[in-house]
Amino acid sequence: MAPSSTLKSPASGKVKRSGHSRKLFLKILRVLVLTIACLAVLIPLAYLVINSLKLQADMYTTPPIIIPRRITFEHFQTAFGNPKTLRYLSNSLIVASVTTAVTVIVSTLCAYGLARLGLRARWLALIIFVFLFIRFYPRITTVIPYFLVMRDFSLLDTVWAIIIGHLGITIPFVTWLMLIVFQDLPREVEEAAMVDGAGPLQRFWRVALPMAAPGVASAAILTAFLSWNEFLIASSVAKRQAQTLSIAVAGFVTDKGIQWGPMAATAVIMIVPMILFALFVQRYLVRGITLGAVKG
Amino acid sequence: MQLSRSTIMRLLAGAVVVAMLAGCAAVAPAAPAAAPASEGAAAAPSVEGAEITVDYMQSGTYDKAAEALKADFESKTGAKVEIVTAPWDVLNQNNITDLTTGTGAYDVMSGEFWIATVFDKMLPLDDYVTRDNYGSEFIDGIWAPGPSNFYDGKRIGVPYSADAYGIWYNTEVFEQCGVEANWETWDEYIAVLDTLKTCLEGTDVAPMVHYFGQIEQPAAIFLGMYDGYLVDKDGKYGLDREKAVAALNKMQSLLDYNPEGVLGFDFNAGNAVFLNGKAATMVGWPSFIRADADNAEKSQVVGKWAMANFPGPGFPMVSAWNMFISKDSANPDAAWEWIKAYANPENGTKWMAEYGIGSPFKATYQDPALLEQFAHFYPAQAANLNKAKSLPWTFAAFEAFFRNEGDFHQGKVTAEEMLDNVQKEWDEIEVPGALVQLAELQGLTQK
Amino acid sequence: MTVANQPAPRHRRKWVHDWPWMVAFVVPALFIVVIVQGYPLLFSAYLSTQDWILTNSPSSEGFVGFGNFVKVAQNEVFQRAVRNSIIITGSAIVVEMLLGTGLAYLASGSSWPMRIVRTILILPLVIAPVAAGTLWRMMLNSQMGLTNYLLSFVGVKGPDWLGNADWAVVSVIIVDVWMATPFVFLVVSAGLTGIPFELHESASLDGATRWQSFLRIDIPLLAPLLLLTLIFRMLESLLSLDSIYTLTLGGPGYATFTMTYYIYTLGLRSFNLGLAAAASWLFMAFAAAALGFVFWLQQRWQTSQ
Structure with missing residues (x-):
C-alpha cells in the first residue's frame, strides 16, 4: 500500500517571501492557534485521566481538584x-x-x-x-x-x-x-x-x-x-x-x-x-x- | 453518653414504627401456616438441570448481588443461571422488545411500573406465593399493590429493593441554628428553611440541596406537595388544577434555599454538596447517599446526619425494583426458585449494608443491633417506606410532566401555562390498564 | 472531480472493456448496504403508514395512510424539537467547518511537530460519545466544574451552563464542536495532502501570499470534499443522541430536546412504531432535499468551470 520511495516529492514547498517580520508574526500566530486548539482537546481528556485516578470523594469539590494529592x-x-x-x-x-x-x-x-x-x-x-x-x-x-x-x-x-x-x-x-x-x-x-x-x-x-x-x-x-x-x-x-x-x-x-x-x-x-x-x-x-x- | 432531646425523639419514633410493623405482622393472615414452609419446599418440583436467564440493571449493586448469589444457587438447586445486565434504558428496552416479539430470552426480568405496558405478558405468581407461603416478611406497604406490581388483581412482581423519597439533614447545623426536624407538612419544612437561611447567612452552607439538574427528579417533590388525583374520572391522566398550581409555586420557592447553580446539579453534584457539609438539608433518594454518608472516606458528615419525616400532604414516591417471570419462560419453576433465593430478609439486610440496596424486608429495620447502629436512618426510612406510593405514570406521561416543569423552573411559562401544556400532551396518551388499576388501589384516582 | 464528473468520451472508450471488473468491484458494497440494510428501511417505510404501538399489540392495528405524518407534523413537541435541532446543528456545523478547515490548513506538513499536533487534534473522536457527554457534564457544572474554575483565573465568572435553558443550548453546541471538529479536520487534512505542490509553487512565483493561494487554489480544489463533509456533519449532528442524552437529557425542560430525541422517545420508550417511523421519514425527506441540493450544486459548479 505504501508508495515507492522514488515517487516521494521534495520535503517541503518552501516559499520565498518578503517581509521578514510579517512572516514571523504569521508563524507565531500559527503556533498560538494550534497550541490553543491542542489545549482545548487535551484539557478535557487529561481531566478524564485524572478522574480515573481520583478517589470518589475528590470527584466533586468546589473548586475542582486538578492535581489530586492522593491517587488510587x-x-x-x-x-x-x-x-x-x-x-x-x-x-x-x-x-x-x-x-x-x-x-x-x-x-x-x-x-x-x-x-x-x-x-x-x-x-x-x-x-x-x-x-x-x-x-x-x-x-x-x-x-x-x-x-x-x-x-x-x-x-x-x-x-x-x-x-x-x-x-x-x-x-x-x-x-x-x-x-x-x-x-x-x-x-x-x-x-x-x-x-x-x-x-x-x-x-x-x-x-x-x-x-x-x-x-x-x-x-x-x-x-x-x-x-x-x-x-x-x-x-x-x-x-x-x-x-x-x-x-x-x-x-x-x-x-x-x-x-x-x-x-x-x-x-x-x-x-x-x-x-x-x-x-x-x-x-x-x-x-x-x-x-x-x-x-x- | 448524654441523650439529646432529638435523639430520644428519634428512638421513640423508631420504637413506634417497630411496634407498628410488628403489629402488622401479627395481624397478617395466619392461614398459610397450614402449609408449613418445609412442606411447601418439598412440594416444589425439582429444577435440576434447568437453565435460566435473569436480567438486572447494570448498576454495580443489584447485578453484583446476583453474581454473588449465583454459585451458591447453582450448587443448591442444580440449575444454571445466566445473569444479563444492561443500563437502565437498555434494560427496559430489552425487556419490552423481548416480551412483545415473543423472543423469550429472559426468564426473570427486572423492572418497575415504567414497563407497565407489558405487565399483561408477565406470569401471575399467586400460586407460587401461596404454595411457598412467601411474602409475609416484606414491609406491608412494599408487598402491597403499587410498590409490588400487579396485573388484573394478580401479583406479577416480587420487590427486591425499596427506597422512598426522603429528606435528611445535617444534625450539627440544625443544632447550631436551634431548629428541629419535626415537620409534618411542606409549609413547616419551608418555615425551618427560612430560619436556617437567616442563621446561615454569610456562610457557604445552603439551607437545602436537591438535584434539580437531574431534570426528571423534581417531580417527586411536586408529588410530595400535591394531594390530588393523578388519574381522572374517565381513566385519563389529569391533575386537580388548583392544588397543582399551589404545589408548583411552592416548589419553585424552594429554589431560593438551594446553592447557586442548582438547576444544573445532577445526582453526583447534589450528593457531593451534602456530603461535603455544605447543605443543611437534602431532598432525594436516601439509598443514593446512605452508604457514602456513613463512610469517612467519602463524607464529612459521618455521625452528623439523620433522616427526617417526608412531609405531606402528598406522598413520598417509591422506587421498588420488581422481579417478574416472563410468560415466555420455559422454566418458570426454576425462575421462581431464583426469585426466592434472591429476595429474602437475610439477603435484604446483608445487601443493604454491602451494596446500599434498600431492603424491602421488615427484619432489616427491626434488627436491634442495626437499629442501634443506624438509629439516624432506619426508623424514619421505614416510616417513609410505609406511606410511599408508586407513580401510575407511563414514561411518556412522566416525561411530558417533567419537561414542561423544567420550562416552568426556567421561568419560561407560568404554573397555569405549564399545566395546560402537560394536559395537551397527556390527552394523546392512553393510560395502560395496569396503571389505572394501580392508581385506584393507591387512592390516586379522581373521586 | 465531483460525483458528477465524467471521463471524456475519448477516455470512456479506452476504459470500457474493463467494465466486468468494475462491476465486480462495486457489487459487494452494494450488496451489504442495499440488501442487508435495505430491508429494515423498507420495513420502516411500511411502519410509517401503520397504526402500531408494539406494547399494545404484536402486529399492526391497521393502515392509516398519511395519518402518522400529519400527527407528527402537527405535534407541538415535534415542532419545538425541530427548531432546537436546527439551532444546535446550524451553529455547530458552521463552527466545525471553519475550525476544522482552518486547523487542517495550519497543521499540514510532514514535520514531526505537525504529526503530533494532527494526532492530538483527532483525539476527541476516540472518546465514546456517552463518556464525552458525562465528562462535559462534569466539566460544565457551574460550581464544581473545571470550565468555570479555569475561567475564574482570567477573571470571567462562568455561567450556569447546564442549569440555564439558553446556556444549555450553548453547552450542547460546544460539546458537538469539541467532538466533531476532528472529523472535519481529518477529512480536510487528507484532501490537502492530495493537492499538488506545484500549484502552490507557481502561485507563489506569481506573487500570491499563502492566504491567497489557499483561497484560490485549495478551496476550489477541496470544494467537493468540503461539501461532502458539510452535509455529513449536518446529518450526523442532527442524528446525534448519546452525547445530548448524557449531557442534558434534553433539558432543562425542552431546551435541548432535539428531533432525534423525539424519535427516540417515540420509538424506544413508547414503542410507537408507526409514529416513530413517520417522524424518521420526515427527517429523511429533509435529508434527501439537502443531499439533492448538494448534488445539484456540484453539478452546476462542475459545468460552470
Whole structure:
C-alpha cells in the first residue's frame, strides 16, 4: 500500500517571501492557534485521566481538584478485575477491526469501480444517493426491525450482528469519500500502466491505491473510531456474550448517578488502542503527495 | 453518653414504627401456616438441570448481588443461571422488545411500573406465593399493590429493593441554628428553611440541596406537595388544577434555599454538596447517599446526619425494583426458585449494608443491633417506606410532566401555562390498564 | 472531480472493456448496504403508514395512510424539537467547518511537530460519545466544574451552563464542536495532502501570499470534499443522541430536546412504531432535499468551470 520511495516529492514547498517580520508574526500566530486548539482537546481528556485516578470523594469539590494529592488505581482494578471487561474488550476489538477491514476493502473497491465504470452522471448520483439515504436513516427506528432480522437469522447476540449493522453506516461514507478521491486522481498514470499491460486489479493495487493512501487512511481512522464507540446498534442486538466496551461505559450511568471512577477508567482503557491505531495510520496521511510528483 | 432531646425523639419514633410493623405482622393472615414452609419446599418440583436467564440493571449493586448469589444457587438447586445486565434504558428496552416479539430470552426480568405496558405478558405468581407461603416478611406497604406490581388483581412482581423519597439533614447545623426536624407538612419544612437561611447567612452552607439538574427528579417533590388525583374520572391522566398550581409555586420557592447553580446539579453534584457539609438539608433518594454518608472516606458528615419525616400532604414516591417471570419462560419453576433465593430478609439486610440496596424486608429495620447502629436512618426510612406510593405514570406521561416543569423552573411559562401544556400532551396518551388499576388501589384516582 | 464528473468520451472508450471488473468491484458494497440494510428501511417505510404501538399489540392495528405524518407534523413537541435541532446543528456545523478547515490548513506538513499536533487534534473522536457527554457534564457544572474554575483565573465568572435553558443550548453546541471538529479536520487534512505542490509553487512565483493561494487554489480544489463533509456533519449532528442524552437529557425542560430525541422517545420508550417511523421519514425527506441540493450544486459548479 505504501508508495515507492522514488515517487516521494521534495520535503517541503518552501516559499520565498518578503517581509521578514510579517512572516514571523504569521508563524507565531500559527503556533498560538494550534497550541490553543491542542489545549482545548487535551484539557478535557487529561481531566478524564485524572478522574480515573481520583478517589470518589475528590470527584466533586468546589473548586475542582486538578492535581489530586492522593491517587488510587482501584478503578482500574475494578475494571480489569471484572472478567467481563476482557470479553468486552475482545468483542470491541473484533467488531472494530473486522468492520474497518471490510469497510475499507469493499468501499475502496466499490468507489474505484464506480469512478472507472464510466457511468452516466445521473446513475452515479443515484447510486450514491441510495447509499447515503440508507446511511442517514435514523437507526433508532430500524432497531426493532433489525433486531427481528438478526433473530430470524440466529445472529442475535453475536459480534456479526453488530458488524453487519456497522457496515451499513460506514460503507456509504467511505465509498463516497473514496469516490471523490479517485475521481481527483489523474488518469494518465493509470493509462500509462494500461499500455504497459497492467490489468484492472494491478492498476487498482499498484497505481490508484498508493495515490489514494491519505484518503484510505482517514477513512480507516474514522471507521475504526465510529465502530469502536457505537452504542445503539451494539446495545440492541448484543445482550450478553457479544457486548462491547461502549455498552460497558454506558452502564456506569446508573439510576443512582454516574459511577465516575470506573467509567473514567474504562473510557481511558478504550482510548489506548485507538490512539495506537491512529498513530500507526497517521503516516499515510502525508504520503499522498506523490500525486504532485507524478503530475509534474 | 448524654441523650439529646432529638435523639430520644428519634428512638421513640423508631420504637413506634417497630411496634407498628410488628403489629402488622401479627395481624397478617395466619392461614398459610397450614402449609408449613418445609412442606411447601418439598412440594416444589425439582429444577435440576434447568437453565435460566435473569436480567438486572447494570448498576454495580443489584447485578453484583446476583453474581454473588449465583454459585451458591447453582450448587443448591442444580440449575444454571445466566445473569444479563444492561443500563437502565437498555434494560427496559430489552425487556419490552423481548416480551412483545415473543423472543423469550429472559426468564426473570427486572423492572418497575415504567414497563407497565407489558405487565399483561408477565406470569401471575399467586400460586407460587401461596404454595411457598412467601411474602409475609416484606414491609406491608412494599408487598402491597403499587410498590409490588400487579396485573388484573394478580401479583406479577416480587420487590427486591425499596427506597422512598426522603429528606435528611445535617444534625450539627440544625443544632447550631436551634431548629428541629419535626415537620409534618411542606409549609413547616419551608418555615425551618427560612430560619436556617437567616442563621446561615454569610456562610457557604445552603439551607437545602436537591438535584434539580437531574431534570426528571423534581417531580417527586411536586408529588410530595400535591394531594390530588393523578388519574381522572374517565381513566385519563389529569391533575386537580388548583392544588397543582399551589404545589408548583411552592416548589419553585424552594429554589431560593438551594446553592447557586442548582438547576444544573445532577445526582453526583447534589450528593457531593451534602456530603461535603455544605447543605443543611437534602431532598432525594436516601439509598443514593446512605452508604457514602456513613463512610469517612467519602463524607464529612459521618455521625452528623439523620433522616427526617417526608412531609405531606402528598406522598413520598417509591422506587421498588420488581422481579417478574416472563410468560415466555420455559422454566418458570426454576425462575421462581431464583426469585426466592434472591429476595429474602437475610439477603435484604446483608445487601443493604454491602451494596446500599434498600431492603424491602421488615427484619432489616427491626434488627436491634442495626437499629442501634443506624438509629439516624432506619426508623424514619421505614416510616417513609410505609406511606410511599408508586407513580401510575407511563414514561411518556412522566416525561411530558417533567419537561414542561423544567420550562416552568426556567421561568419560561407560568404554573397555569405549564399545566395546560402537560394536559395537551397527556390527552394523546392512553393510560395502560395496569396503571389505572394501580392508581385506584393507591387512592390516586379522581373521586 | 465531483460525483458528477465524467471521463471524456475519448477516455470512456479506452476504459470500457474493463467494465466486468468494475462491476465486480462495486457489487459487494452494494450488496451489504442495499440488501442487508435495505430491508429494515423498507420495513420502516411500511411502519410509517401503520397504526402500531408494539406494547399494545404484536402486529399492526391497521393502515392509516398519511395519518402518522400529519400527527407528527402537527405535534407541538415535534415542532419545538425541530427548531432546537436546527439551532444546535446550524451553529455547530458552521463552527466545525471553519475550525476544522482552518486547523487542517495550519497543521499540514510532514514535520514531526505537525504529526503530533494532527494526532492530538483527532483525539476527541476516540472518546465514546456517552463518556464525552458525562465528562462535559462534569466539566460544565457551574460550581464544581473545571470550565468555570479555569475561567475564574482570567477573571470571567462562568455561567450556569447546564442549569440555564439558553446556556444549555450553548453547552450542547460546544460539546458537538469539541467532538466533531476532528472529523472535519481529518477529512480536510487528507484532501490537502492530495493537492499538488506545484500549484502552490507557481502561485507563489506569481506573487500570491499563502492566504491567497489557499483561497484560490485549495478551496476550489477541496470544494467537493468540503461539501461532502458539510452535509455529513449536518446529518450526523442532527442524528446525534448519546452525547445530548448524557449531557442534558434534553433539558432543562425542552431546551435541548432535539428531533432525534423525539424519535427516540417515540420509538424506544413508547414503542410507537408507526409514529416513530413517520417522524424518521420526515427527517429523511429533509435529508434527501439537502443531499439533492448538494448534488445539484456540484453539478452546476462542475459545468460552470
